[in-house]
Structures are given as C-alpha cells and as structure tokens.
Amino acid sequence: MSSSIYINSKNVFLDTVNSKDYIQLDRVSTIYQALKDSIKKPLKMILLYGKPGTGKSMFLTKLYHDLSSSQIVHIYQTPILDESEFYKILAQDIFSTKYSGELNFTQFMKIVANSDISSIPVVLLDEAQLYSDALMEKIRLISDTRTIKFVITLHKTEKEDLIAKEHFQTRIWETIELENASNAELKIYIQKKLMKANCFDSANMFTTKSVNKIFKLTNGNYRDTNKLLYALFDIYSAYDTNHQLSSVGTTHVSNKLIEMSAIHTGLINA
Amino acid sequence: MLNTRDLEERWLKYKIKSYIPYATIALSSIVIIIVVSIFLNSNKVEKKTTLSPEIKVEKEVQQVKIKTILTKATEAIEKTPPTKEAIQIQKTTVEEVPKTIAIVSQGNSIKRQEASLKLSPSLDFMKKMQHSSLPYYQEESAIEQESRSQIVEEVEELEIEENTDTTVVEEEPKKITIQRRDSADDIRGIIKRFKKNNNPALSLFIAKKYYELGEYHKAYNYALITNEINSDIDASWIVSTKSLVKLNQKDMAIQTLKQYIEDSHSSSAKILLDEIISGKFR
Numbered sequence: 162m163s164s165s166i167y168i169n170s171k172n173v174f175l176d177t178v179n180s181k182d183y184i185q186l187d188r189v190s191t192i193y194q195a196l197k198d199s200i201k202k203p204l205k206m207i208l209l210y211g212k213p214g215t216g217k218s219m220f221l222t223k224l225y226h227d228l229s230s231s232q233i234v235h236i237y238q239t240p241i242l243d244e245s246e247f248y249k250i251l252a253q254d255i256f257s258t259k260y261s262g263e264l265n266f267t268q269f270m271k272i273v274a275n276s277d278i279s280s281i282p283v284v285l286l287d288e289a290q291l292y293s294d295a296l297m298e299k300i301r302l303i304s305d306t307r308t309i310k311f312v313i314t315l316h317k318t319e320k321e322d323l324i325a326k327e328h329f330q331t332r333i334w335e336t337i338e339l340e341n342a343s344n345a346e347l348k349i350y351i352q353k354k355l356m357k358a359n360c361f362d363s364a365n366m367f368t369t370k371s372v373n374k375i376f377k378l379t380n381g382n383y384r385d386t387n388k389l390l391y392a393l394f395d396i397y398s399a400y401d402t403n404h405q406l407s408s409v410g411t412t413h414v415s416n417k418l419i420e421m422s423a424i425h426t427g428l429i430n431a
Numbered sequence: 432m433l434n435t436r437d438l439e440e441r442w443l444k445y446k447i448k449s450y451i452p453y454a455t456i457a458l459s460s461i462v463i464i465i466v467v468s469i470f471l472n473s474n475k476v477e478k479k480t481t482l483s484p485e486i487k488v489e490k491e492v493q494q495v496k497i498k499t500i501l502t503k504a505t506e507a508i509e510k511t512p513p514t515k516e517a518i519q520i521q522k523t524t525v526e527e528v529p530k531t532i533a534i535v536s537q538g539n540s541i542k543r544q545e546a547s548l549k550l551s552p553s554l555d556f557m558k559k560m561q562h563s564s565l566p567y568y569q570e571e572s573a574i575e576q577e578s579r580s581q582i583v584e585e586v587e588e589l590e591i592e593e594n595t596d597t598t599v600v601e602e603e604p605k606k607i608t609i610q611r612r613d614s615a616d617d618i619r620g621i622i623k624r625f626k627k628n629n630n631p632a633l634s635l636f637i638a639k640k641y642y643e644l645g646e647y648h649k650a651y652n653y654a655l656i657t658n659e660i661n662s663d664i665d666a667s668w669i670v671s672t673k674s675l676v677k678l679n680q681k682d683m684a685i686q687t688l689k690q691y692i693e694d695s696h697s698s699s700a701k702i703l704l705d706e707i708i709s710g711k712f713r
C-alpha cells in the first residue's frame with residue numbers, strides 16, 4: 162500500500178461537518194426519518210439533543226440539505242449571541258427585510274405579523290446551549306406565533322436544564338436523542354466512510370477485534386473515533402515514509418498503532 | 432510528520448504502566464499461595480513432631496515394662512522362698528508395677544514415662560538381694576502370712592503379663608479387678624488357671640500354699656509337678672523336700688536334696704540340707 166492511500170484514509174476522518182460525509186446507519190436512519198416526519202407536523206419546536214460528538218451537527222446539516230430543496234429552511238451552525246443581530250439576520254433571511262439600525266423583539270414580531278409567506282419556514286439552530294436564557298425565551302415566544310418552526314440542538318446536560326423550565330417544556334413537542342454508536346455500528350461507520358472515499362484496502366484492515374479496541378477507547382463517539390482514526394492513518398503514513406510498515410503489518414490495524422494514536426490524541430493518558 | 436519514535440516510547444511506558452497492576456496482583460497472589468502453603472506444611476510438621484515422640488516414648492515404656500515384667504517373672508521363678516528383706520523388696524516392686532501401668536493408662540506425658548523407667552534400679556536391687564543367702568526359715572511363716580495377699584497380686588499380675596501378647600494397655604482392666612480372697616479360694620482359682628496353662632510358677636505357688644496350710648502331701652505333689660515342668664526352680668525342690676520331711680520321709684528328702692545339689696549347686700538347697708541333717712528343720 163502506498164503512502165497516498167494512508168493520506169487519503171487520514172483525510173476521510175477530518176473532523177468536518179459535511180452532509181456529503183453523512184453515513185447511513187440503520188438506527189441513525191430511523192431517527193433521521195422520525196425527525197423529517199416531525200418537521201411536517203404542526204409542531205412549534207423540535208429538540209435534538211445528545212452528548213458531544215454524537216452527530217447532532219451532522220444531523221442538522223443533513224436535514225438542511227434534504228429540506229432546502231422543498232421548503233424554506235435556514236441553518237445557523239454558529240450561535241448568534243447578540244439579540245438584535247439574531248432578529249436582524251432572521252428578518253433578512255426569512256422575510257428578506259433588511260434592517261440597518263437596532264432591531265428589538267417588538268419590531269421583529271411586527272415583521273413576522275406582516276409577513277405573507279405561505280409555508281412555515283424552518284430555522285435550524287445548532288449549539289443552542291450557548292444562547293442566553295432571555296433569547297431562548299424570545300425564541301419560544303416567536304415559535305408560539307406558529308410563523309417560524311425551530312429545530313434546536315443542544316448538549317444533553319443543557320437540555321435537562323432547559324426542559325426543567327416548565328413553560329419551555331410545554332412548547333417542545335418533539336425531543337430526539339442521539340447516542341454514541343455501538344460496536345457493530347462503529348465498524349459499519351468506519352468501513353462505509355473509508356469505502357465512500359474509495360479506500361477499500363484501508364477499510365479491509367478494520368477487523369472486529371481492532372474495531373472493538375477503538376470502541377473501547379472512544380466509547381462509540383463519532384468525533385473521538387474520527388480523531389483517533391485520523392491520528393492512526395497519520396502514524397501509518399509516517400511508518401510508510403520511514404519504511405517501518407513491515408514491523409507493524411498491513412493486513413489488519415495494529416493494536417499498538419491504535420494505542421499510539423490514542424496516546425497522541427489524548428484518549429489514553431500516558 | 433508525526434514523531435513516531437517519541438510516540439513509541441510513550442506507548443512502551445504506557446504498556447509497562449498498564450501491566451503493573453496485573454503483575455502486582457499475580458505476584459501478591461503467588462506470595463499469598465506460598466505463605467499459605469508454608470503455613471499449612473508447618474502445621475502438619477508440628478503435628479507430626481508433637482505426636483511422634485509420645486508414640487515413641489510410649490512404645491519404649493511398653494517395651495521396658497514388658498522387659499521388667501518378664502525379668503521379674505523369670506526371677507520370681509528362679510528365686511528361693513523370700514526372706515524378710517526380699518519380701519519387702521517384692522512389696523515395693525509389686526506396688527510399683529501397677530503404678531507404671533496406671534501411669535501409662537492415664538496419659539502419655541514424658542515425665543510419667545520417666546517415672547516408669549526409674550523402676551529398673553529396684554530390679555537390680557532384687558538381683559543383689561537374691562544372691563545373698565539369709566536365715567529366713569524361722570521367720571518365713573510369719574512374714575508369708577503378712578505378705579500373702581501381696582504375693583497373690585504378684586503372681587496374678589505376672590500371669591497376665593505373660594499370657595498377653597498385645598499391648599500393656601489391654602492388661603489394665605485385669606489388674607484393676609484384682610481382689611483379695613481367702614487362701615482356699617486362691618488355691619482353687621490358681622489350680623484352675625494352672626490346669627489351663629501349666630505354668631510352673633502357678634504350681635509352685637499352689638505347692639507353697641498347701642505347705643503353709645499344712646497339707647504337705649498336696650504340697651509335695653504340686654512341687655513334684657513343678658519339678659517335672661521345670662527342674663531348675665530351687666523353690667519347688669525346697670518345698671518338695673520340706674514336705675517330705677513333714678511327711679516323715681526325712682531320708683528321702685535328704686537324698687533328693689543331695690541329688691539336686693549335685694546338679695544345681697544351689698546354696699539355699701545346701702542350707703536346707705544342713706538344717707535337715709542337723710535337725711533344725713523338723
């Protein structure tokens with residue numbers, strides 16, 4: 162195997178949110194279908210939550226790409242922390258209303274009331290835990306008008322805090338939890354991801370034993386797995402360059418190299 | 432590019448670190464197993480060491496006791512009728528033998544075994560006393576009356592020791608059941624036992640008893656029987672000749688004694704012969 166294969170394999174696991182890199186797994190597909198169905202329902206707000214690295218952002222991006230062809234959908238992956246800025250961006254993107262000065266909640270509600278949009282636009286807010294409580298309360302009031310539908314993602318702990326507020330809980334009509342992958346799902350995830358990039362030799366290197374080792378280290382977390390495999394193929398390419406590949410073998414992923422990459426990424430505290 | 436050498440070093444350290452708990456567990460378990468096995472072995476050895484000396488000493492005691500009893504038996508057979516002092520010694524030995532047996536039955540402690548071993552000097556004393564011939568005939572009857580019960584005990588005890596091939600412990604109940612009876616009962620019981628085993632010690636005892644009771648004819652007969660069984664017993668020849676004298680067959684008695692003295696050179700027989708000839712013994 163040439164070093165280019167290891168470099169290509171390494172690049173597959175770059176930690177980027179790209180809907181094209183979305184890997185269809187059975188369980189994830191079911192959840193995704195449930196989310197798509199929820200969008201069609203007259204729900205005010207949909208909450209997508211899970212631990213960091215469980216694929217929430219990827220889920221949201223995939224949803225945006227799938228829905229953008231059929232309906233008005235806007236995604237905000239980076240939180241807009243300033244309240245006026247938040248209203249102004251929403252007014253511009255959804256209602257095509259440019260506002261030069263400060264835009265407060267009352268003014269924005271007037272714009273919403275005067276809008277003549279036939280279909281309800283969907284706003285996807287990633288990392289919602291970063292929004293202030295005051296702004297979240299405003300988002301709740303906007304969703305109450307049923308003129309804008311919100312899909313928000315947040316970390317599990319923040320979601321628990323958020324749901325604890327009774328007034329907010331009544332307005333969340335759908336909650337979907339994303340979890341880490343199982344052993345089998347992780348193997349499929351790794352192999353599908355590599356095969357999608359035509360790295361068939363690299364994909365074949367992942368036996369159940371080596372995937373179990375990876376699972377032990379990452380606990381099925383997609384982000385950690387991506388980081389680990391990126392480091393792993395980085396080490397493989399370094400060995401290849403130093404002509405040391407024979408010492409670790411190329412038929413299957415070496416446990417030694419998995420542990421070395423875990424040390425490198427900080428998953429193992431050595 | 433990654434510094435793989437540095438990573439490998441870190442990985443090696445990590446591996447060594449990860450094996451430390453397993454190694455310590457394995458080592459500690461091995462140590463525990465070794466300690467436990469040593470402890471168990473030492474316990475076994477202790478048991479053996481504590482038991483074996485007792486058994487050995489017990490065996491020794493048994494052997495010594497059997498020896499003493501056997502020597503006593505042979506000496507009792509060989510010896511002449513007891514003098515006053517001899518009877519006193521017999522008393523002491525007779526009293527001591529049950530002590531040893533009782534000690535063995537009570538326990539196996541070393542101190543007690545030592546006590547039983549101390550019996551041997553008394554036997555030496557007996558031997559010494561046996562060789563010294565003393566004028567005993569005048570005092571014999573009175574002393575014999577006193578020591579009759581003791582003699583009975585002795586004879587019974589010797590009988591038990593000789594007839595049992597097993598351990599001394601088995602003999603204990605027999606000795607405990609020793610009871611003093613009157614002379615007639617004693618003779619009857621001993622005659623029964625004599626008929627069973629033909630022991631010359633018993634027939635001699637019977638002869639002596641009949642002699643004491645004045646039944647000289649019977650005494651002579653039993654003395655003759657004893658001589659037929661064992662012709663080397665001084666006491667039986669003496670009893671037989673004394674009975675002959677009492678039956679007014681002095682000449683026959685003298686003749687018999689002379690013949691016996693020629694064969695055995697017995698000093699006690701010579702003394703008796705002198706006494707018969709001089710008329711001291713009638």
